[in-house]
Amino acid sequence: MIKRISIVVVLLVSFASTAQEGTFSPYSFLGIGNEGFRGTAENRSMAGLSSTSDSIHLNLQNPAAYGDLSYTALTAGMTINSVSLETNEKSESFSHTTFDYFAVGIPFNKFGIGFGIKPVSAVGYDIRENTSDIRNKYEGEGGLNSVYLSAGAEIFKDFKLGFTANYNFGTLNYNNLIARKGVQYASRELIETDLRGFDFEFGAIKDFQVGKKNYLRLAATFRPEMDLDATVDRRLASVQVFSSDQIIVIDENQMPIEDSELTLPQKTSLSLGFGQKRKWYVGADYVMQKANDFSELTYNFSNDVIYDDREIIKLGGFFIPRYNDPANFLKRVSYRAGIRFEKTGLNYNGKDIEEFGINFGLGIPAGRVFTNANIGVEYFKRGTKSNNLVQEDYISVFLSFSFNDKWFIKSKFN
Template sequence: MFTRFILLFSMLLFAAPSGIAQEGSSSPYSFLGIGTKAFRGTVENRSMGGLGMFSDSIHLNLKNPAAYSDLSLTAFTAGATANSVELKTTVNSDNINYFTFDYLAVGLPFNNLGVGFGLKPRSAVGYELQEITPERISRFEGRGGLNTVYFSAGFEPLKNLRLGATANYHFGDIENKTVIFRDRVQYPSRELNFSYINGFSFEAGGLYDVKLSNSLTLKASGRYETGSSLNVNRRRELATIQIGRDDSEIVVNEIEQNPADTEIDLPEMYAFGLGLGQDRKWFVGLEYENYTAGDFSSLNFNFGTEVIQKEASALRLGGFYIPRYNDPVSYFKRIVFRAGIRYEETGLEYKGEDINEFGMSFGMGLPAGRLFTNANLGVEYFERGTISNALIQENFISVFLSFSFNDKWFIKSKYN
């Protein structure tokens, strides 16, 4: 067992630099604040519209810590996504493809207690924009984002009632660059802003089941995340530059500044949901999330008067169906079929337009290898933004895949 722990920690350490270094976005809206939302749940969650209220004995639900108390086997899971995005305006369009690491997580059961830890992204920044006016040309570039290392625990104090909590440590760096070419000015000017961000937030969750009959179960869920302040250490470089033949930037004069450290405020979140289902057969649920307005105004180099951060919300409807989970002959009947839809008001208003999302998703849970080891595959189409007021609409097709491995680690010895 000790060897297994060493292996899991080694994998987390190996994955951490990849999570930190990746540019998990190509969205122009990641220019604003700390970037776009990077974690949307496990593949199982996302295939059901992002629904975070269902738990079972072999899958990890990273959205509600109370779900850890349902684990009966040690679970290890990792997920990734391939994204194809069409960026569309009123006059033209472009296509971008990119790949992201989504999460790496471990869950361990101990009687009525379950614990878990892992790594997942919080936000992602990755954009290249250009603005042209008669007097100047402005180029904007950004990369980076925040990652989260978390520890969760869930337990069952009363029959059918599970409670849980999570401690998150967020960390990461964001680099924003602006290059301006002015008419009748010999050298372009360049501004580089480096933001190093870290801090804690905390979550709590609950799940409750009510047996309506021998076959039907009503499930209720609730989640809460604190609105926490994160520390921001900043550095700024101002320079005049020349552009080389290979489009490289050659510094002519440079000044480095160290603005005062500051803070940003993550939004407070609460969510609740209701669902109905038959154990190991089918389930359908509806969940509502609400976020207070976050405060990223201290990152004033990319948060001007045209940007308003306000209350956000999400409505999710999803579920699954299993023809026959323990069929001894038919592989097809043991497949889990998932589907869902979602509508999200992101809380971002830019140039007077609300930047919202609508998505539809489908997925399958495929038994693989041993009885309780499986692969989960999903696909989602969703839209973000609008072409109104000279803005950009993003049309995503995301294909996501995860593998879940299960084993029983803690077995009491029957012999001395």
Template sequence: MFTRFILFFSILLIAVSSSSGQEGSSSPYSFLGIGAKGFRGTVENRSMGGLGMFSDSIHLNLKNPAAYADLELTAFTAGATSNSVELQTNSSSDDIDYFTFDYLAIGLPFNNFGVGFGVKPRSAVGYELEERTATRISRFEGRGGLNTVYFSAGFEPFENFRLGATANYNFGDLENKAVIFRDQVQYASREINFTDISGFSFETGVFYDLKLSEKLTLKTSGRYETGSSLNVNRRRELATIQLGQNETEVVVNQIEIEPAETEIELPELYAFGLGLGQERKWFVGLEYENYTAGDFSNLGFNFGTEVIQKKANVLRLGGFYIPRYNDPVSYFKRIVYRAGIRYEESGLEYKGEDINEFGISFGLGLPAGRVFTNANLGVEYFERGTTSNNLIQENFISVFLSFSFNDKWFIKSKYN
């Protein structure tokens, strides 16, 4: 067992390092605030419209810590996504493909108590924008994002009622660059903002199941995430530059602005879910989320009068169906078939337009033998933004895949 812990921690360290360097977004809207949303749930969650109100004995639910109380086997999981995006305006379109690492997590059961820890992205920044007028060309680039290392615990104080809590350490860095070329001016001006962000946030969750009949169970859930303050250390570089070969930026003169320390405020989250199902057969659930307005205005460089952060609402509907989970003959009858739909307000208003999302998803849970207990495959089509007011609409096709491994690590010895 000790060897397994060492192996997992080694993988976790590699995952933290790689996730810090990955380009987790290609969205022009990641220019605003701390970037686009990074973690959208496990593959199982996302295949059901992002539904986070279902838990079982072998899968990790990273959206509600109360789910750790349901674990019966040690569960290890990792997931990744391949994204194909069409960026569309009123007059043109462009296509971008990119790949992201989504999460790495482990859950450990102890009777009616379970714990888990891992790493997942919180936000992602990745954009290249250009704006042209008769007298000026402006170019904007950004990279980076926030990652979260977390520790969760869940327990069952009495039958069918589970509670859980999570402590998150959020950390990361953003780099935002603006270069402006003016007509009949020899040199261009450049501003680079380097922003380091870190701090803790906390979550709680609850599940309660009510047996309606021998087969039917009513499931309810609740989640709350604190609106925590994160520390911000911001450094600026101002320079005049000229372009060399292959548009290499050659610095003519540069000054550094004294670093500034400030804070940003993450939004509070309230979520409630209600669902109906038959154990190991089918489930349908509806979940509502409400976010208060976050405050990222202290970032300054990407929060002008055109940007408004406000309350947001999310509605999710999803579920799964298993023809026969223990069928001894047919592999296809043991497959978990998932589907979902969601409508999501981002809480971001830009140039008078709400930047919202609508998505529909499908997925499969595939029994995979001894090496991996199961593999989970999903696909989602969703739209974000609008072409109104000269903005950009993003049309995503995301294919996500995860592998899960289950084992019993803690076995009481029967012999001395």
């Protein structure tokens, strides 16, 4: 047991260095970046549906789901992303691989705890503006991560409650370069924003028996408004830029370091589902998040930007022909699918930035006991080419492994 826990701690510490999810999105310039976590591979295959839970899979979106866990679960996920950025004038394509999350869940007889690390937001862009008179370059990278501790329990029959405490941390780096024809030196601005702070989330799940085999599920989560501490370090410099993009600093000044607070807005999700345990499930989520306010980040806050409430509708589910079929492997596979519609809450140049996504996935039995592999594919579109904006088209292939076993077994013999 000590050896197993030690391995988990080593993996968690190692994963922390690479947990930030990368992105290639000009929309990540604003605020603290784009959303970094869309659920585990299992949930994400169902459009991020947050109400499903069982005895072997982890649900990191509703902590009440730990009340269903029967086997210790260790899981990690990664995604291979291919993205196309398109305007009315040109298009570009990129690909990148991200490590999405690392999580551990441990059950204790209708009570479970979990811990791990997952991304909260991601910044990643490289925007260049070259004409006969100007040569501008804007780059950004980094993101916000969360180390979390969760607990969930079945309080009464078919009624579960859960709680998650997140410690958020991360650094956002920006490099802005502006050069003008006829001006001897260009101007460079380096900005490093360090973010730290806690937030908390509460979850509930209630099942109602319908007939002999089916059940109706109501679920909800709530995150109250919380503040993050932000420390901003800015450096302004006059630089000489050569055709090879080599830069020589002529003069540099550090601005006074600014301390401020950013608010993570209130977020609520409501879920409704219907299914048969270990057989099939269909459900819907409605997520509402209050408008962001990033006006404290004056260096990347534009008057062209308006933040509204964010809304997401998710529809998804799974089907398992026969989970314990001893002969037919394909009947033990979980087949998953989902679709989502999202109003991101970002209005730029008078145009709402929206997302649409569709997902498919498989849960494949692998190894002994209930260990399984999960693979899925997602297509989603963000933004529009209208009003001189950018349309982003993503095709993402994501993969996770979930290792399951009994860790805490009471000895029957002395």
